[in-house]
Amino acid sequence: MLPAHYSAIQLQRFAQTFREATNIIELPLAQPAAGQLAVRNLYCGVNGIFDTQIARDAVDYVKLTLPILTGVEALGVVEAVGEGVTDFDQGDVVVTTRFPSGYRQWNIGAASDFYKVPDARPEWLVLASTGVSAYVALHHIGEIKRGETVAISAAAGGLGHLLVQIAKNLDCHVIAICGGEKKGEFVKSLGADCIIDYRTTDVSEFLNAHYKDKLDIAFDTVSGPIHDAFLDNLAPHGRLIVGGAAADLDGKPEVVSRPRIANKLYYKSASVRGFMNGLLADKWPPARDALFADFIEGKLKVCIDEPQFTGLEGVYDAVERLLSGQSMGKVLADLR
Template identity: 40%
Template sequence: MAQRLSDDFSSSVEIVEINMPQPLAHQLLVRNRFAGVNAGFDTLLCRGEVPYVNLSPPFDMGVEAVGEIVAVGAAVAKFRVGETVATTSRGGGYREYQLVDGKHAVKIPQAVPEILTLMPTGTSALVGLEQVGDMGSEETILITAAAGGIGHIAVQLAKLAGNHVIGTCGTETKVRLLQDLGCDRIINYCQENVHDVLATEYPQGINLVFDCVGKHMFDVGVDHLAVRGRFVIVGFISEYGQSFEPVVRPRIYEKLFWKAASVRGFLLPQYAEAIPAACDRLLTLFAQGQLNVAVDPTDFYGLEAIPEAVNYLLSGQNCGKVVVRF
């Protein structure tokens, strides 16, 4: 639970013990087995910098979780004790037990951490690419942080749609993951200059940039947009947990105007109407074996490990979705 606003997640949160809650008529009591880590959102929330929520400490943390139903409210008909569900309620993830409205739980075959990559992380990839990025087929698409939780799903969705996909990453382990996922051109930015690669190999520009990183990657992506190219801002993890870098340079409209290009911000809660259908599609693709889900192999156990997991993700070491196990 966030007990105070702070620039640093670890100094903001504390473990708090409360009595076991009992579900109201429309609620489920779920024992969380796995929770997904969203370090950027966690950090901004603890800093009080998420504009669409107005929270005063103390408040609960965490979002997506999978677990088992241990109690059911009297008015809930479609769930039973012992069934497994996925939840994406803000404040429900970083808990051992959570109460959730039965309308906001999704029944799943078993409580496995791979589901956390699909909901809501994979949902963000699908909605961001299709509805915000207007992804077509036979396009050239650049995905930054391509081996991360959202990135590696975006790579696969872009490939399934019939596109040429460029992915950036920073380690050989991540290169191998992207190779396995069929990424067409992998740029290890520790060994190659992203700007030089794009200038040399993609002189016609990039049709769609899907960026989670910000700073230098934002600048490079904007510079290399094609005519009518679209740049989707999914996040800016390079600046989470620190003051934003002051930028003194010409405004970017001159770069966009002559190409009829655009920069578009994307935040999943602003597309709530698209979430149910996107979740259904992703679960179907996963069940059919058309999506490979990467869960970072680093072990984080229990509530006390959450600050370490957040810092690990912010450091960029992860390969796939970072998960805490209970």
């Protein structure tokens, strides 16, 4: 029997931080309608930059009407099945990556929004969400080829640590950019060939000295000087993938005066490519299949950030942990 109520984090106002913009509320829990599932969430993935932008109403592709629930991806157990649903049974472990499915104890949604995973380990959630982003970005936007030279910003993060491994599994030479000795050792353990600590080393000077015009793929989620350094050192036919702009979180991109980007691309036949995972949903199922197979075979390691964040209250601390720049691997919250 389903409980009468459940708790969720609801965006109730726009503010500068996720904590200021939201409240934990109680909502009635209805039986699933035809074509729906009722899922008890066990884990949710935390996306602190996205959450902060949502709190500020700064995500152009998400039209918000207050109040609205929050969070994106979650792993849980099917507790009830609506009429007409034949592909799921009570007790199945499922994942969803549909906003706003994450920061809530229970999720009622269309069966088509969920897919089964082998068991309740949180690693499946990481692979099905952040892992899919990494795979699709490298394979379908970056058109990665075996043996290429690949540079990755924020390489110790939830996305970055998977990008490193996917590239290494294709025998690529991986340049990992991260901050601090501990993170450097972490990405080295994942196979990175060259580690640049941006806190102690000028990334532009290092790349100019050691990788001048040698970056086949550069994956950037930071923007700012690292983006510029990548752009300056693309190889002939190199591809700079823009997967985010953490340095522009305040919505005030730096205004720069420099030659137009065509001057850096034309003579190399290079390109800058935007990566928006939501526009590539048709690529998600085969990406999941490939990632799951590699994980089962031991070719891919999923790293979850060490601090344990528990319950919906823990989501707030998890968001702030991610924004602090201290996290390594994927940040999750345990909702059990």
